[in-house]
Amino acid sequence: MIRTIPLNKLVQSPRNVRKHSDAAADAELAASIAALGLLQNLIVRPAAKGKFEVEAGERRRRAMLALADDKVLPRDHQVTCLVLEDTAEAAVETSLAENFHRLAMNPADEAVAFASLIEGGASIEDVARRFGLTVRFVEGRLRLAKLAPVVFEALAGGEITLDLAKAYGATSDQTIQAQVFEQVSSAYYAPNPDSVRRMVLSGTVRGNDPRARLVGRDAYLAAGGRIERELFDDHDSEAWADVALLENLASAKMDEQAKALAAEQGLAWVKPTLDPYASHDLVDGLVRLPAEPAPLTEAELARLDELDASYDEHAAILEDEDSAEEAVAAAEAAIEAIERECQDIRSRPPVLSPELKGDAGMILTLSRDGTPVLQPVFYGERQSEGPGDDDGIEVVAGSGGNGPRRAALSKRLVDELAMQRRDVLALHVASDPGLALDLLVFTLADGDTIDWRARSATTIRGGVPAGPIVGFEAKDAPASAALADLKGGLDESWRAGEDVATRFDRFRSLGDDARAAWLGFVVGRTFEASLNMAGDRHIALQDRLGCQIGIDMAQWWRPTAANYFDRVSKQIILDALADVGGPELSARFASVKKTDLAMSAERVFAGTYITEAEVRDRAIAWVPEVMRFADPAEPVSEEQDELDAEAKTPVGSANDDCPAPREMAA
Secondary structure, X not given: OEEEEEHHHEEEOOXXXXXOOOHHHHHHXXXXXXXXXXXXOEEEEEOHHHOEEEEEOHHHHHHHHHHHHOOOXXXXXXXXXXXXXXXXHHHHHHHHHHHHOOOOOOHHHHHHHHHHHHHOOOOHHHHHHHOOOOHHHHHHHHHHHOOOHHHHHXXXXXXXXXXXXXXXXXXXXXXXXXXXXXXXXXXXXOOOHHHHHHHHHOOOEXXXXXXXXXXXXXXXXXXXXXXXXXXXXXXXXXXXXOHHHHHHHHHHHHHHHHHHXXXXXXOOEEEEOOOOOOOHHHHOOEEEOOOEEXXXXXXXXXXXXXXXXXXXXXXXXXXXOOOOHHHHHHHHHHHHHHHHHHHHHHOOOEEXXXXXXXXEEEEEEEOOOOOEEEOOOOEEEOOOOOOOOOXXXXXEOOHHHOXXXXXXXXXXXXXXXXXXXXXXXXXXXXXXXXXXXXXXHHHHHHOOOOOOOOOOOOOOOOOOOOOOOOOOOOOXXXXXXXHHHHHHOOOOHHHHOOOHHHHHHHHHOOOHHHHHHHHHHHHHOOOOOOOOOOOOOOOHHHHHHHHHHOOOHHHXXXXXXXXXXXXOOHHHHHHHHHHHHHHHHHHHOOOOOHHHXXXXXXXXXXXXOOOOHHHHHHHHOOOOHHHOOOOOOOOOOOOOOOOOOOOOOOOOOOOOOOOOOXXXXX
16 A cells, blocks of 8 residues: 655664665765655555554665755655555565665675575575576575674675675685684785685695695794694695695795796786686786797707607607517607607797887796796786876866866766766666677677777677697698688678777678677687596586587597597507407407508598498597597586486497587577
8 A cells, every 4th residue: 555654754674684785875865865856665564653664665764864864854754655564574575676676785685685585484496586586696695694603794894795705605614714714804915715715615734735835844834834644644645724824925925936027027017826827806907918939949949850850769669569568668758758848849938029028917826736837928907097196187178188178187086987987888788788799799809909008998808718839720620620711701891990999880880690700709719728638628618518519529520640649559549449349340450560550540430441330330430538528527616507417429429428418599
């Protein structure tokens, strides 16, 4: 029922889910009510002594009370309200629904509200359905409600970010959460989610941890660190108990190393991290600078010739059936060392032009063996618009600085205006999905031509990975050739624009098919190199994508003598033959020399060798295990949606371990 109620009869409801607000936003709301009046009813329930509790609209009630204090509104100002006669549980739900469409709620408030609904008998699915949310989102907020009180209060008070709160929630042990919170609160460096997650998941650190190896046992003990050892522990397995101290020492050592490298390399800066990779947060606000691999020196070219000759000598020993076992083992070890040295020589570090180096920087990561590693990518700071730290910014009327000079505006005001202007633009782009998609694709595509000194319009990034081997191209591979053809068929007429705005206009004028082709290309070229194998080379998401698409690897890659069989041991080839033809086929080639075996295997797996039809069918569908797209053993993240039930493809195919691919929408 709709009725008007005096302002002084309205009181806050104890069930109202919003416990935190924003002073600036509240002031804007009060100004809006003063100028335009109350544009939306409050939702209330009758209470004792003729009062009404506000279930939805508490911010509006407080804004009107502030206006009453300022004599803008009378204390008994009549407020239009929707009066509920509902249950307390429904009131909480009403308040929550109303607040979700207003000022974004503090995650802590959301957590408490969801928990209240669950305690009232609602299921997680019910809550998600009622508010148009995913089950995963609701579950995530419910986990926040189970944080240690000190962590939860820090989130509610804005002392820590939502990402940090989630990191504490990596363990359900509130005691550990509180201990880690106390430790990082006293650290001299700002904690990040990755370091907090490491600390809460392990109350101690093993002696072979990268941070422990970096700091060193003696330095850790000298700083007061404690080590706990069981009877059979060694230096690698012993437990280092003071994780926060270790993080502090490791961060200090990485800082010291970063400064030394910056001076040594002639760089403006080097940013250190205790992670083995450069995270998004670390490179946020930076742009990659163009760099080319350093050319090989005459000495390096000569060394490669020596290594090639040595390789041939040792390969001859492997191919000789009369070679002694000791000689074969030594030759295999030598060939492995030769290949490693060749790769080290050919993997050239990037070289930056001298005029850019003075303003450039790099990222220093911590490898898994505890060694600081300077990542082979140069970054530049985005150029800011304005004079930096000046208190006032002179605003010039007209486009491009033409026109009379105006009075200086404070930097704070300029920043605030810029943010508000950004939000106006963001709202309109968000309301036009076609424009948003064009902007996304164009920004990724134009990353090749944009001037690094010009400030980028967005934070969208999608550079081409450097790859583990610089300069390698599989030009004879069908997929590589097809990808090159696809790139060659893209309409690049838009690149003729002299500036980014003109290029964007020209890009939008392309047809739908031309722009869609660019979308697939710019996303596809961002993939890192990975294989279906244990270790750093494995990337689970790529396996998942390959499985869902239903890629038949055998249609795109065939093992040949040049790309595979010449570069593996004889036993690996015989095992592959046994996979498709059983022991009989493997035994047929057991006495063949390595060089001839590689050529014969190429024919078998190409389907040109005369053999039984079923063996041929298995051979032309076979690829090495590492080349298959296999279903990851674990989900990509703990919050990933439930995986489809697995359905096996025929034995011997490229994707035996994949679930059945999902049907693609038309």
